[in-house]
Amino acid sequence: MSSKKPFRILSLDGGGIRGVISARILQEVEKQIQAQHGQSIAQYFDMVAGTSTGSLIAAGLTVGYSPADMIAIYQYQGMDIFPYQSLFSVDRLKILLKYGLSAPKFFHNGLLKVVHGLEKFKNSKGEFIKLGEAGRQSAEQEIPDTILLILAYDAMYRNTTFFTNAYLNGKKRWFHQQPLWKVCVASASAPTFFPACELTDDRNKEVWSFPHVDGGVSANNPALCAISQAIELGHRLEDIELLSIGTGQNKKPLDFKTIEGWGLVKWALRISDVFMEGQAEVQSKVCLNLLGGVQSHRYLRLQFDLNESFGVPAVNLAQAPIEPNERRVNKWLKRQVTEAMDDARPDTIKTLLEATEQYLEQGEVLSTRFEHYGSVKENIAQFVLSTTTPRKRYARE
Secondary structure (H helix, E strand, O other): OOOOOOEEEEEEOOOHHHHHHHHHHHHHHHHHHHHHHOOOHHHHOOEEEEEOHHHHHHHHHHHOOOHHHHHHHHHHHHHHHOOOOOOOOHHHHHHHHHHOOOOOOOOOHHHHHHHHOOHHHEOOOOOEOEHHHOOOOOOOOOOOOOEEEEEEEEOOOOEEEEEEOOOHHHOOOHHHHOEHHHHHHHHOOOOOOOOOEEEEEEEOOEEEEEEEEEOHHHHOOOHHHHHHHHHHOOOOHHHEEEEEEOOOEOOOOOOHHHHOOOOHHHHHHOHHHHHHHHHHHHHHHHHHHHOOOOOOOOEEEEOOEOOOOEOOOOOOOOOOOEOOHHHOOOOOOOOOOOOOOOOOOHHHHHHHHHHHHHHHHHOEEEOOOOEEEEEHHHHHHHHHHOOOOOOOOEEOO
16 A cells, blocks of 8 residues: 555446435445544545436535535435336327437436526526536646546447546646536436437537437446546556445346347336446446455445345355345335336435435445445445555355
């Protein structure tokens, strides 16, 4: 471990309305930071990265909102963003008339209403701040006080855009002049849920179009991208500490008979919980090994299963038994938690918060299905303390 001051990164997954889980976990993180360092989250972390709903939280923290503020947005404005649940809702008629049968589920209207109403996304003149203005005291700062990284996928040039308020090599990029709210909308424009978001740039009297969709297409867990960005900014891998927070996992088994005949439509409807969650798990594994392996406190991933779909195998090498549907419930609440990313009804959010509360009180940071590193609260405290004591493993009961 280097003696140099650590470069601390906070990484926030995508997950729609389930972002309320990340915001609640951040309350506990904030509590530890204030107790040990007397700082806010934005002051403690050098970089805050987010994808999709995580981009909204990341941007909010960077401009001065608290985790409690972000929770309130999900609680009281979630239904503006996701106003109905069914694809066959009569409220969907307008979007079907505009885009046809292949239309996304929602317009952007509700999401725009929410981000346009965020006062800290505006300056003292009431104008929307640009991405390049967020997290810095003056435009002359090459590196802002809090580096913001937001990921979205550029459908035109087929690459992931690393939207950041930092000036790499002292140079401003086209996206530094984009409104912060619009970058968040681009990152949250999940295929099947929302239309694509167009960002434009005037170059030599020509307007360039950059259509973007949800960053979760390539990096629903932005942790590995954040590490790459930190290295590009000149930080050494051995100096990086990273806290990665998920939005709850959907571990519903898809057996062979179910998926054997699936085609374009059925796989497309599961894109979020199959493809996005799958690559998020891979990124977590890579980050753990890059930042010192299982004994290191330099990497902490906070994530839990919304519902338990598998039983405990009889022996270590045995196949985990699949639970029947009626027994797939949350480990602590003993009832099923909705896994949908667009169910913003008050009862759903209440249940998500209750599950997260129990995760913070009773949960463990897992290494394997048979071992853990200790309690969630213990691991948060140790991460914030930047302890170099090797991590301990415990057998799961």
